[in-house]
Amino acid sequence: MKTGGSGDVIPSEDAAHLLQVEEVSVSFGGIRAVSQVSFDLDQGCCGLIGPNGAGKTTLLDTLAGIHTPREGRIRLDGHDLTGQSSTWRAQHGIRRTFQRHQAFGWLTVEENLLVALEWRGRTRRILADLVATPSTRRRRRAHAGRIEHVLELCGLLQVRHQRAATLPIGQVRLMEFARAIVDEPRLLLLDEPTSGLGPEDTERLGSVVREITATGTCAAVLVEHDLDFVMDVCDRMIVLVLGEVLAAGDPAEVCRDPEVISAYIGVA
Numbered sequence: 001m002k003t004g005g006s007g008d009v010i011p012s013e014d015a016a017h018l019l020q021v022e023e024v025s026v027s028f029g030g031i032r033a034v035s036q037v038s039f040d041l042d043q044g045c046c047g048l049i050g051p052n053g054a055g056k057t058t059l060l061d062t063l064a065g066i067h068t069p070r071e072g073r074i075r076l077d078g079h080d081l082t083g084q085s086s087t088w089r090a091q092h093g094i095r096r097t098f099q100r101h102q103a104f105g106w107l108t109v110e111e112n113l114l115v116a117l118e119w120r121g122r123t124r125r126i127l128a129d130l131v132a133t134p135s136t137r138r139r140r141r142a143h144a145g146r147i148e149h150v151l152e153l154c155g156l157l158q159v160r161h162q163r164a165a166t167l168p169i170g171q172v173r174l175m176e177f178a179r180a181i182v183d184e185p186r187l188l189l190l191d192e193p194t195s196g197l198g199p200e201d202t203e204r205l206g207s208v209v210r211e212i213t214a215t216g217t218c219a220a221v222l223v224e225h226d227l228d229f230v231m232d233v234c235d236r237m238i239v240l241v242l243g244e245v246l247a248a249g250d251p252a253e254v255c256r257d258p259e260v261i262s263a264y265i266g267v268a
């Protein structure tokens, strides 16, 4: 991992996990939203489930650098990134998707992906560059293969030239997912990605999440209320209740746990 301009990264002495969450607690005033949560992730997709107010989004936001933990540490590839900004984390391969979409509506689907691909490591001129100068055209050609592949993977080839604002919500969500994976992140943080998707798009999204997290180069943490989707794409599951880990492990086993059934599945 490279250090960012402002970043002092501290290597862990332990064998590095891709993601290591160590006794992380997050509070808002007197509310302890996340309490002493620890887990590792090396590959695959880890589902984060639990009732409303359990602390799932807070934990995801903390991994993304939106909140700072009151206690604990977060490491990526062994490097401590607890105090790093969300921009720094994004530049080092962490991508977070949001429940509310954040597409550039006036750009086409393909341009949205190009912006995402070019953003990494750069902070200026990207939108301005979309007016095609010769250097922009050269860069577009260099990125064309990757964009083509991701458009195909996400079922967006046919709408590649449509403006994002004109797409139905299901395709906007798939495009947002495509933007998150186009520059091959190390860690994806997915916040209720099936929200607003119909069964066909949900199935496609599930197969893309499975495919990209099966390569071993990208892992994902998924917050999702659709338990069928979690069971379909996750090889691991963590159940949070009132900010604490109630159960963790193989999804099928976790779902059979009587405490999990009583605290969440019975009411989900």
Ligand SMILES: Nc1ncnc2c1ncn2[C@@H]1O[C@H](COP(=O)(O)OP(=O)(O)OP(=O)(O)O)[C@@H](O)[C@H]1O
Residues within 6 Å of the ligand: 028, 031, 032, 033, 050, 051, 052, 053, 054, 055, 056, 057, 058, 059
């Ligand atoms: N910005 C904030 N300021 C104050 N309290 C907050 C803030 N964000 C979350 N909380 C509180 O922290 C706790 C955990 O909330 P969080 O949104 O993380 O839960 P969640 O499991 O994602 O819930 P849901 O499934 O409803 O989205 C809740 O009590 C919530 O009210």
